Amino acid sequence: MAKLKLQIIVLFQNLGEEQSYFARSPAPPLSGILLAGLTPDIVEVEVLHEMVRPIDYETDADCIALSFMDFCAPHAYEVAARFRGLGKMLIAGGKYPSTFPELVAPHFDSVVVGEAEPVWTGVVEDLVAGRLRRRYDSPLAPCLRDIPPPRYDLVEPAYSVPxxxxxxxxxxxxxxxxxxxxxxxxxxxxxxxDVIRDLTATGGLSLPRRKMAMIYDNNFGGDMAYAKDLLREIAQLDLWGVGYQFSFNCLRDDEFVNLLSDAHCAMAFIGMESLNPPSLLAVQKRQNRVEEYQDQFLKLKERGILIFTGFMLALDEDTPDYYRSVPEKLKEVDPSALLISISIPIPGTPFHREIEAEGRIFDHDLSHYEGDHLVFTPRNVSPAEVFGAFESINRDFYSWTAILGRWGRFLRTYLAAGLRCRRAFEMGRRLVRSGLLSFIYFKLSVFQRHHAQHKVFNSNPCAPGDVRSASPPGARATAA
Ligand code: SF4
Structure with missing residues (x-):
């Protein structure tokens, strides 16, 4: 008998399919291929990332599992309704369904609450046996032992780092x-x-696609002794480049930074978030010290590590004077790439509770909670000042002149540090590696520039004059 077919869809289009925006991200999100890896062989499984291709409503899959975050929830309900009309079984999972399962449940046949590993095999077995339950609850913090490797073979070719x-x-x-x-x-x-096995379970991928990797932790350096042990092991692998994500405080540990370099680190994602100390304090981001950014980033650049940073606007202590100072301050700290967003009061977070209690949220449409819209009244800056800063920083930072200038500075710093070693071999190695780092740098910059052009500068039909131009009370109806 033919197996049931399960299609896992990782949603991305918060503004709906008619306003689709396909991101040029080099690497896929982990959730879909991780779930596919957990799926027992009693069903046929496939994965679709809506980040790079549209949903196929003509699929012959029997069951659709939708994974989504809060800003995709309204879209998820539309997608679920269309698939339900086509007679498909529907399962929801991911960050938003885990936080608000009772809101999600009416739109789906079943909701997986929490991390999927402890329950997913049971979900699939119940699906096949025709006894799918309405809800599966995973324990709050399950053990992470023996998670099978993600299904890299199911990653779309559009991603260069599967x-x-x-x-x-x-x-x-x-x-x-x-x-x-x-x-x-x-x-x-x-x-x-287990982590080393994941990084090497790459048989079947072509050479460049198996030589680069991303480790998508919330904070890789949350336990430095563990992180250092893992980095020593990764250093033994024959990889060209690895991306890591960790908090700023890790950079104060020189041994960690040296081990990162040994472990093929080509890019570090670090949440810088603000260049204004009171703004950082307002969101309890005490581990960041603005006065250290420049020196700590320099340590990474000298080791050939590109710095990709998050940067938030509309934090509560932001002021017009601060916004005027940002371009100059950014030139001083000189990150390689910037992910600029307008702060998001994610439902359920302390930040959301605080500003909701103060009556400052004026837009409850979750599809706008992605970082390109302003959905609440900031304390010290007007919406026009937030959008003015958002657009001018993006425009300035991602002009070709600025992109080429940063590239030149990065290579000069990296090669000059190599010259100081006074070893011909090290200099030769750095010259060869410069080619790879330049490739990654331009890939990252083009990805972010593309985002700035399509999501920030209103060159697609989604933005101009709509809710981005924040109009307090009476905005969109809540979707949640
Ligand atoms: S935003 Fe803060 S709490 Fe969240 S992962 Fe980063 S450092 Fe940790």
Whole structure:
């Protein structure tokens, strides 16, 4: 008898399919291929990332599993309704269904609440046996041992770096806007041998596609002893480049930074978030010290590590004077790439609770909670000042002149540090590696520039004059 077919869709289009925006991200999200790896062989499984291709409503899949975050929830309900009309079984999972299962449940046949590993095999077995339950609850912080490798073979060709995995979950910090602080769970680590197996379970991928990887932790450095042990093991692998994500405080540990370099780190994602100390304090991001950014980033650049940073606007202590100073300050700290967003009061977070209690949220349409819209009244800046800063920083930072200038400075710093070693071999190695780093740098910059052009500068039909030009009370109806 033919197996049931399960299609896992990782949603991305918060503004609906008629306003689709396809991102040029080099690497896929982890959730879909991780779930596919967990799926027992009693069903046929496929994965669709809506980040790079539209949903196929003509699929012959019997069951659709939708994974989504809060800003995709309204779209998820539309997608679920269309598939339901086509007679498909529907399962919801991911960050938003785990936080608000009772809101999601009416739109789906079943909801998976929490991390899928402990329950997913049971869900699939029940699906095949025709006894799917309305809800499956996973324990709050399950053990991360023996998670099978993600299904890299199911990643779309549009992604050039299909090898993505994670070493840890959680974070020891308490930033008030962070999704992790909706339901705090202990910081957990996977066995080192499981992570190494994921990074090497790449048979069948072509040479360049198996030589690069991303480790998608919330905070890779949450336990430095573990992180260093893992980095020593990764250093033994024959990889060209690995991306890691960790909090700023890790950079104060020189041994960690040296080990990152040994472990093929080509890019570090670090949440810088603000160049204004009071704004950082307002969201309890105490681990960041603005006065250290420049020196700590320099340490990475000297080791050939590109710095990709998050940067938030509309934080409560932001002021017009601060916004005017940002371009100059950014030139001083000189990150390689910037992910600029307008702060998002994610439902369930302490930040959301605080500004909701103060009556400052005027737009409850979750599809706008992606970082390109302003949905609440900031304390010290007007919406026009927020959007003015958002557009001018993006325009300035991602002009070709600025992109080429940063590239030149990065290579000069990296090669000059090599010259100081006074070893011909090291200099030769750095010259060869410069080619790879330049490739990654331009890929990243073009990805972010594309986002700035399509999502920030209103060159698609989604933005001009609509809710981005914040109009307090009476905005869109709540979707949640
Ligand atoms: S450091 Fe990052 S992952 Fe940790 S709580 Fe803050 S925002 Fe979340």
């Amino acid at each position: 090898v993505v995995t994670e070493a840890t979950r959680g974070c020891p910090f308490a930033c008030t806007y962070c999704q992790l602080n909706i339901k705090r769970a202990p910081y957990r680590k996977r066995p080192i041998e």
